[in-house]
Amino acid sequence: MLDVARAAVDAARAAGAGFADARVVAIESESLTVRNQEMEGIDRSSSQGLGIRVLLDGYWGFAATARLGEGEIHRTAELATRIAKAASRLPREPVTLAAVEPATGRYQTPMQQDPFTVPLEEKIALLMEATRRVQAVEGVTFAEGGIDLFRSRSWFASSEGSAIEQTIVHSGAGIDATAIGDGEMQRRSYPNAFRGHIAAAGWEHIAKLGLVEEAERTGAQAVELLSAHECPSEVTTLVLDSGQVELQIHESIGHAVELDRVLGMEEAYAGSSFVTPDDRGRLRFASALVSITADATLPGGLGTFGWDDEGVPAQRFPVIENGVFENFISSRETASVLGLPSTGAMRADGWQSLPLVRMTNISIEPREGTLADIIGDTKDGVFMATNRSWSIDDRRMNFQFGCEIAWRIHDGKLTQMYRNPNYTGITPEFWGRCDAVGGREDWTLWGTPNCGKGQPTQTARVGHGCAPARFRDVQVGVRA
Amino acid sequence: MPGTIGPDEVRRVADAALGIGGADGVEVLFMHSWGGLTRFASSAIHQSTWSEDTDIRVRVVKDGRIGVASANGFTPEESRAAAESAREIAGVAAPDPLFPGLAPPAPIEATDRLDEAIASASPEQRAETVADVVGRCAGLEAAGAYETSAMEMAVANSEGQFAWAPWTLASLSAVAKSQGGGTGFAETFATTLGDVDASGVGERAARKARSSDEPRDLDPGAYTVVLEPAAVSTLVGFMAFIGFGGRALLEGRSCLSGKNGQRVAAPTVSIYDDATSPLTIGSPFDFEGVPRRRVELIRDGIFLDGVYDLRTAKQTGKEPTGHALPAPNPEGPFPLNLFMEPGDATLEEMIAATERGVLVTRFHYSNIVHEVESTITGMTRDGTFAIEDGEIAHPVKNLRFTQSILEALTNTTMIGRETELASEFFFSSSRVPALRIEGFHFTGRSDH
Numbered sequence: 028m029l030d031v032a033r034a035a036v037d038a039a040r041a042a043g044a045g046f047a048d049a050r051v052v053a054i055e056s057e058s059l060t061v062r063n064q065e066m067e068g069i070d071r072s073s074s075q076g077l078g079i080r081v082l083l084d085g086y087w088g089f090a091a092t093a094r095l096g097e098g099e100i101h102r103t104a105e106l107a108t109r110i111a112k113a114a115s116r117l118p119r120e121p122v123t124l125a126a127v128e129p130a131t132g133r134y135q136t137p138m139q140q141d142p143f144t145v146p147l148e149e150k151i152a153l154l155m156e157a158t159r160r161v162q163a164v165e166g167v168t169f170a171e172g173g174i175d176l177f178r179s180r181s182w183f184a185s186s187e188g189s190a191i192e193q194t195i196v197h198s199g200a201g202i203d204a205t206a207i208g209d210g211e212m213q214r215r216s217y218p219n220a221f222r223g224h225i226a227a228a229g230w231e232h233i234a235k236l237g238l239v240e241e242a243e244r245t246g247a248q249a250v251e252l253l254s255a256h257e258c259p260s261e262v263t264t265l266v267l268d269s270g271q272v273e274l275q276i277h278e279s280i281g282h283a284v285e286l287d288r289v290l291g292m293e294e295a296y297a298g299s300s301f302v303t304p305d306d307r308g309r310l311r312f313a314s315a316l317v318s319i320t321a322d323a324t325l326p327g328g329l330g331t332f333g334w335d336d337e338g339v340p341a342q343r344f345p346v347i348e349n350g351v352f353e354n355f356i357s358s359r360e361t362a363s364v365l366g367l368p369s370t371g372a373m374r375a376d377g378w379q380s381l382p383l384v385r386m387t388n389i390s391i392e393p394r395e396g397t398l399a400d401i402i403g404d405t406k407d408g409v410f411m412a413t414n415r416s417w418s419i420d421d422r423r424m425n426f427q428f429g430c431e432i433a434w435r436i437h438d439g440k441l442t443q444m445y446r447n448p449n450y451t452g453i454t455p456e457f458w459g460r461c462d463a464v465g466g467r468e469d470w471t472l473w474g475t476p477n478c479g480k481g482q483p484t485q486t487a488r489v490g491h492g493c494a495p496a497r498f499r500d501v502q503v504g505v506r507a
Numbered sequence: 508m509p510g511t512i513g514p515d516e517v518r519r520v521a522d523a524a525l526g527i528g529g530a531d532g533v534e535v536l537f538m539h540s541w542g543g544l545t546r547f548a549s550s551a552i553h554q555s556t557w558s559e560d561t562d563i564r565v566r567v568v569k570d571g572r573i574g575v576a577s578a579n580g581f582t583p584e585e586s587r588a589a590a591e592s593a594r595e596i597a598g599v600a601a602p603d604p605l606f607p608g609l610a611p612p613a614p615i616e617a618t619d620r621l622d623e624a625i626a627s628a629s630p631e632q633r634a635e636t637v638a639d640v641v642g643r644c645a646g647l648e649a650a651g652a653y654e655t656s657a658m659e660m661a662v663a664n665s666e667g668q669f670a671w672a673p674w675t676l677a678s679l680s681a682v683a684k685s686q687g688g689g690t691g692f693a694e695t696f697a698t699t700l701g702d703v704d705a706s707g708v709g710e711r712a713a714r715k716a717r718s719s720d721e722p723r724d725l726d727p728g729a730y731t732v733v734l735e736p737a738a739v740s741t742l743v744g745f746m747a748f749i750g751f752g753g754r755a756l757l758e759g760r761s762c763l764s765g766k767n768g769q770r771v772a773a774p775t776v777s778i779y780d781d782a783t784s785p786l787t788i789g790s791p792f793d794f795e796g797v798p799r800r801r802v803e804l805i806r807d808g809i810f811l812d813g814v815y816d817l818r819t820a821k822q823t824g825k826e827p828t829g830h831a832l833p834a835p836n837p838e839g840p841f842p843l844n845l846f847m848e849p850g851d852a853t854l855e856e857m858i859a860a861t862e863r864g865v866l867v868t869r870f871h872y873s874n875i876v877h878e879v880e881s882t883i884t885g886m887t888r889d890g891t892f893a894i895e896d897g898e899i900a901h902p903v904k905n906l907r908f909t910q911s912i913l914e915a916l917t918n919t920t921m922i923g924r925e926t927e928l929a930s931e932f933f934f935s936s937s938r939v940p941a942l943r944i945e946g947f948h949f950t951g952r953s954d955h
Contacts, residue, residue: 060835060837061601062837064601065601065603065604065605066572066573066600066601066602066603067835068573068575068834068835068836068837069573069574069575069596069600069835070575070576070577070834070835071575071576071577071592071593071596072576072577072578073577073578073579074562074578074579075579075580076560076579078558086552087553087554087555088555088630089554089555089556089557090556090557090558091556091557091558091559091560092558092559093559093560093561093579093580093581106557106630107557109630109631110543110555110556110557110630111555112630113545113552113555113629113630113631113633113634114545114552114553114555114630114634116552116631116634116635116637116638117547117550117551117552117634117637117638117641118551119549119551119552119553146599147596147599147600148599151599151600151601155601168758168759169758171837205760207758207759207760210879211879212759212760212878212879291548291549291648291650292548292549292553292554293548294548294648294650294682294684295546295548295650295651295652295680295681295682296652298871298872298888301954379558379560380556381554381556416874416875416876416884417874418872418873418874418884418885418886418907419872419886420871420872420886420888420905420907420953420955421871421872421886421888421905422953422954422955424953424954424955425886425905425907425951425952425953425954427884427907427950427951429876447876447877449876451907451950451951453953453954481554482544482546482554482652482654483544483556483654505884505909505950505951506909506950507876507880507882507909507910507911507914507948507950
């Protein structure tokens with residue numbers, strides 16, 4: 028397949044492109060869902076094709092096809108070049124690319140057991156047993172479990188001489204319980220919401236999740252939530268579990284520091300950012316306790332790879348250091364605007380998609396203590412766990428998140444359970460009030476497999492290493 | 508540029524899957540999409556793409572067990588391979604006691620929704636249209652996207668049903684931005700290329716941006732709002748997710764569960780789903796091959812019923828309405844062509860009738876807060892204005908709303924006479940008017 032990518036690059040150059048790169052991508056996925064001891068579905072999908080990106084006189088063009096015959100490769104390369112020519116209808120500063128050493132090599136997700144070779148019977152049996160235990164809890168209306176497997180093989184070539192082959196494997200699973208009664212519906216998930224915990228790993232990751240062991244607790248909490256009090260509306264101290272810190276980082280930090288957004292390239296759709304190009308090393312984004320790292324080399328992360336989709340090597344670098352904003356996540360084009368090297372974050376969700384600046388693994392650096400330590404150190408406040416809802420404005424300032432469950436913290440102990448908890452804030456104010464971040468012992472590398480961006484919309488798979496954290500003076504319990 | 512593959516060739520490829528043997532039933536869902544999208548930002552084209560893809564999704568039934576497999580090749584061999592993979596899955600899957608069977612043969616109403624000009628639109632044509640939009644935004648920064656897309660879809664099954672339909676859509680959106688912090692949004696959706704009004708989109712976005720310069724703070728609270736159609740489409744679109752699906756209704760997860768025949772909106776509010784209308788886009792049959800029917804959802808403020816696929820129809824003893832999604836589908840049926848009936852008011856009349864309120868162009872990044880209460884939250888964006896004494900007083904910084912949709916529909920006091928089509932993704936659309944709603948809850952604000 029590397030030959031196909033090289034042929035596409037050659038065809039694009041022959042059509043007049045000054046620069047070209049091409050990716051052949053083959054994606055396989057397998058998804059199983061069980062609900063109330065019935066198979067909701069087993070789905071195997073595959074998709075393969077070729078995407079060609081060209082620069083012609085400083086203008087981009089991109090075309091993609093599912094057919095890989097020689098004639099189709101030439102036709103698609105010529106179309107990409109024609110698209111680039113058409114873009115010059117509106118004059119602009121020509122695109123330049125930050126320099127990168129041409130790369131050759133292979134990368135494969137490390138794993139112990141290929142999840143696609145595990146018999147379907149074993150997968151079904153795991154989900155059936157876990158959800159049987161959820162459903163055994165009196166009051167549970169629905170017990171659901173799912174397994175999701177993903178494998179992407181890609182072959183990348185560029186006119187600068189790069190030739191890269193990568194195989195990425197992701198595995199994940201989760202269960203959830205839904206209880207319905209008296210006009211109320213409550214859901215609890217384990218290990219996390221929205222299909223559980225997904226990692227760059229093999230079946231060994233799923234086997235260690237403890238779905239069966241945690242099933243009864245998950246069901247019991249869903250039922251208990253039905254009769255819990257509504258989360259009160261107040262300004263208070265808020266402690267978040269690492270699963271909710273994941274979404275908080277994703278929406279209010281990860282997207283805010285994407286350099287294409289900062290430069291206005293996503294203005295009309297997903298929006299821009301309150302962070303400006305001049306903010307590096309100056310902007311007080313968070314309290315001094317908060318350090319955020321982008322790391323595409325992190326084992327197990329959904330944003331882990333050998334090279335990004337421009338052939339830039341995977342990197343680890345600080346985004347926020349002791350509360351101060353330091354670096355954007357960027358591509359060759361966007362980094363060049365600021366005269367910087369690319370931070371290697373250009374990613375596409377398939378052969379048919381133009382690579383965009385995407386998160387890799389954007390994680391909070393652990394500090395000290397466990398979740399129990401943080402709660403024990405809190406006199407009064409609210410502890411919220413597991414994301415349920417998210418919304419943030421087009422500059423990543425005003426946000427509102429909902430969680431599945433909450434408890435009152437009183438004198439360092441969890442007391443009353445609350446249902447329908449949510450909280451709202453302004454990004455730099457909120458992060459500025461962070462006065463505790465948990466340590467390595469409660470730090471989890473979560474996977475977010477559904478990050479939407481771009482037109483046509485792409486769905487990126489990104490990672491967030493998160494510890495529980497505490498924030499002061501937060502508005503919780505927003506009511507209509 | 509490619510054209511349609513056509514029903515004859517689709518049937519030939521599907522037959523390779525339908526004939527695999529060792530199965531009690533086989534269904535083939537075929538999709539073929541192609542098109543280009545030209546994005547612009549900072550008044551220049553920065554991303555311009557084109558792609559073509561096919562997808563064959565095969566569902567196999569064997570001893571009451573179901574398997575689904577898909578691949579994006581389009582040859583008889585690849586079709587058969589997908590069917591064999593699905594059959595292998597069905598061989599080990601647990602039985603599905605609620606499986607209703609595949610769709611029986613039924614005639615599909617012919618629709619003429621393929622515009623050759625859209626299907627073959629060139630990058631040069633898209634660039635020219637974008638240039639027209641940008642040209643109308645003089646002195647402003649323009650951003651947006653222009654997409655010309657085509658789709659053909661077919662369903663064939665071993666019961667003898669065969670349905671095929673192509674359609675096209677051109678969509679153009681623009682955000683104009685002024686140096687004074689003003690932003691303006693406009694969009695249009697067209698089923699023929701000649702109906703794409705680029706000048707109108709550019710002028711509307713520019714006018715909004717200029718008039719929303721230097722926005723002021725407005726305290727959150729309950730306000731009378733005038734929502735333009737793009738904002739109304741958010742409310743109606745979320746009702747598709749949390750209200751009208753037959754499975755959610757059946758399981759008590761819908762905000763409308765158990766409310767059949769009850770008043771859920773103002774008497775002037777009527778919402779229906781109708782894929783057969785020439786005023787919408789998409790396929791005249793669903794992803795199981797069942798013909799889509801017009802379904803009255805809310806009539807004169809009374810909730811009548813939801814939409815049903817074969818499974819939920821069997822469970823409830825109702826007729827399927829042609830609203831299945833692709834298998835496997837844990838979410839259940841879904842309305843993809845919603846309409847809200849127009850009223851008799853103009854936007855100006857709604858503003859004039861408002862002593863103190865807010866005019867909203869559109870919402871951004873909305874999400875569900877509480878499904879059963881139909882509560883969602885989101886932000887205003889690209890043109891939010893204070894209304895005072897019946898007139899637009901000044902632009903305001905963006906506000907966060909947290910609001911029950913059903914409460915908003917109940918508090919609707921005026922409905923616009925014009926409707927606009929809004930589409931958030933390829934298969935789903937809603938055609939809605941502007942609304943005047945009292946007591947709409949803004950719960951926060953942003954800095955811009």
